[in-house]
Amino acid sequence: MKLSKVRWGIIGCGDVTEVKSGPAFQKVENSELVAVMRRTGELAKDYAERHHVPKWYDDADALIQDPDVDAVYIATPPGAHKEYTIKGAKAGKPIYVEKPMALNFAECQEMITACETAGVPLYAAYYRRALPRFLKIKELLENNAIGEIRFVSTMQYQAAAEDVMDPEKLTWRVQPDVAGGGLFFDLASHTLDVLDFLLGPIQSVQGFASNQAGYYQAEDIVTGTYLFESGIHGIGTWCFSAFEDVDVNEIVGSKGKISFSTFGNDPVVLTNAKGKEEWNFEPPQHVHQPLVETVVEELTGQGKCPSTGVSGARTNWVLGEMVKNYYL
Structure with missing residues (x-):
């Protein structure tokens, strides 16, 4: 998959997207934030107006299916990561998903498989890899x-x-x-x-x-x-x-x-x-920006992102192994 410009949609425009991540999608070269989604429509509208984003939704499926959205950033809590990743993959959209990548390693594997089957890349938002x-x-x-x-x-x-x-x-x-x-x-x-x-x-x-x-x-x-x-x-x-x-x-x-x-x-x-x-x-003003740059470079055929679904899943596996005695 190679794009000339990456038009992003955000699912879950909460606190993390205000400064840490959201503006990066607008500031990186060959990148543009075109749509945001939040379950409460008024909050999505408010975010879109404040950040000069042309579209807002209160329905994630509508954002995923928007033909103007090339790639999806999933910034919800981990419990929703698998569902939206699989839906985005089926729609042919590259996925950039917040950390931890999912609730557990098994969900990560499902997400990886869905993206591999659809032929779309999957990135995990462990932005320290680019700082x-x-x-x-x-x-x-x-x-x-x-x-x-x-x-x-x-x-x-x-x-x-x-x-x-x-x-x-x-x-x-x-x-x-x-x-x-x-x-x-x-x-x-x-x-x-x-x-x-x-x-x-x-x-x-x-x-x-x-x-x-x-x-x-x-x-x-x-x-x-x-x-x-x-x-x-x-x-x-x-x-x-x-x-x-x-x-x-x-x-x-x-x-x-x-x-x-x-x-x-x-x-x-x-x-x-x-x-x-x-x-x-x-630290940069928008700490996600260096990693988002690598994602956009990979999607436009100019580089490689160091944080993938595969590496993100490894971290979920370690987390799970460390606490499994507690949840038996």
Whole structure:
């Protein structure tokens, strides 16, 4: 499939599309946002007017079937990703789907099969694969800056947020039937996908998930160990009811280490025999834009996107393996 220009439609124009993603489809070369959809028509209309989008819908099927829409960005919660991906694929539309890619690995496989059968590409919105800070880390690893890679460790924890402490205002992100799991699925998916990007696929996983604070039904702490296909070891803990915010990843090698955060703007730090070296990166205004550029380049025959349905599904598999004891 090769397009001269990609005309996008968005299904689910909620908060993530206001700044992080939506404007990117209008700013990338050879890309245009032509339609948006939200179940509440007035909200879809409001978004379209504020962002100067010519069409709005309150029916996803209508947007998918619109002949002016070449490709579909699915920005709903994960519970609807499979349905809209399959419908879009059957309509012959390339799909760019939010993360995590689906509720579970089995749904991801169905989505991949549907797109392969229809002959359309499927992309997962793990935008960190195209951000300069993570490209720098990949460059350091490829240039042997820390020697042979031995293991990676992750420590990410935070205090419980108000939207998970009040059962009357419970965010969808901690409702497993909508999100796939708890905040682990929403947040840890970014880190695990970045590690897949930097170190290659994970082949074996063992994890323990629990709910310690009791604010909601989903897991609120996960600890896991994993083995990458390359032989690199990994360990991580994610807790969402702790006393402060911590976000630290370390990739340790035979000759040094690289320290970085997944979500923060603190520097990437290389430590080796030469001492310490740091690199600072300011995130782009629209964090999806670098990845959307690669999607548009691939659809117009000018490049390749590093985040596909296949790579996105691998992350869903790891997430599922880490929490399966909790949901047995």
